[in-house]
Each structure stands twice: as structure tokens, then as C-alpha cells.
Amino acid sequence: MDKETEINKIFDEFENKLNQGIECSESLGSCQYKSIEDTHFLVTSLLRVMNLKDFEKAFGITYSGIATQMKEIERDCYEILIHEFSINSDHEVLMKNDPDYKDKFDHKNKRLKLLDYIEITRDQAWDLWSAYLGPLWSLEITTEIKDSLPTFGPILNMEVQSDNFIIGVQLAYLTHFFNIPLSAWGGYDT
Secondary structure, three states, rough: OOOHHHHHHHHHHHHHOOOOOOOOOOOOHHHHHHHHHHHHHHHHHHHOOOOOOHHHHHOOOEEEOHHOHHHHHHHHHHHHHHHHHHOOHHHHHHHHOOOHHHHEEOOOOEEOOOHHHHHHHHHHEHHHHHOOOOOOOOOOOOHHHHHHOOOOOOOHHHHHHHHHHHHHHHHHHHHHOOOOOOHHHHOEEE
């Protein structure tokens, strides 16, 4: 199969997945996260066929430097939770004293492993929209692509689902560059 045919097949599969209506995400659990899973599939599939530069050009994405940024992502994980815990004294006590969490924080280097961040935020009943790190803060996606995904549920959930495409791309980048499986993000509240 030539490259163009394979790319078209991937897009057809993505479109079919989106058109299936309300269906639960196999990896993430909730139907409200299904388009994140579908986008993750699209991006990881395309990155197996296309180089990163061509992929980003095709989608109007601008980003550079992800391949060497896990230390920054871990620092962001640490800062996000330190800030969250500093405004909630119950969480601060939890972070400093709970045997399940206190050894996960590297206070000296101000780092928290991404998988530990995921575990803690999931255990603390965050939803994926709040917890996904947004590690690719300089990622830009054209509005027409972002707004074309279907949304489901109550109006506020539908509004937050408008970020599902960019979250799907970001989580796919984490899979592509750091082998963080999509299933690591499963089990969050909605």
C-alpha cells in the first residue's frame, strides 16, 4: 500500500470512529473522552506513516522540542500539584504525610514523574480535562480542526470537550516520544 493510500485509510477509520455516536472509550472509560481516544489513534497512526514535520504542517500545528522535554514535563507536574496543594491544606497534608504519595515528590529537584502525577490526580478524583498536563503548552492547532469533533453530555461537559482534539494530540505525542500509553490516562472522573 502506498503512503497516500495508507494516510487516507487512517483518516477514513478516524471518521468512522467519530461517526459511531456515543460510545465509551476503551482506554479512557468515558464516552466523553472517546474523541480523545479517537484523536490519539489518528495521530499515532499518522506518525507511523508521516514524519513529524509533515504531520504538523498538515494539521497547522506548531511545536518544537518535545523529544528532550521530559524533565520539563516532570517539573510542570510537580509545580501543578504543589500549587494545587498549597491552596488546599488537606491536600498539602496528604502530599507531605501520606505514605502513598510523599515519596513520589522529588522536592530537591522539584520534579514528579508523569505516571505518578497521573496516579495522584486520578486518585484525587480529578477529571481528565483538569488533569491532562497540557505539557505541550506552545502547541497551536487551527480552530476549524479543533471545533469539528462531536461533543456529548451536559453543556459544561460539551464545552470542555472542545479541547478533546488538542488533548488527544498531546497525549499521542507523549505516546510517540515517551511511550506513555493512552491507557495510563484511564479511570479519571468526568
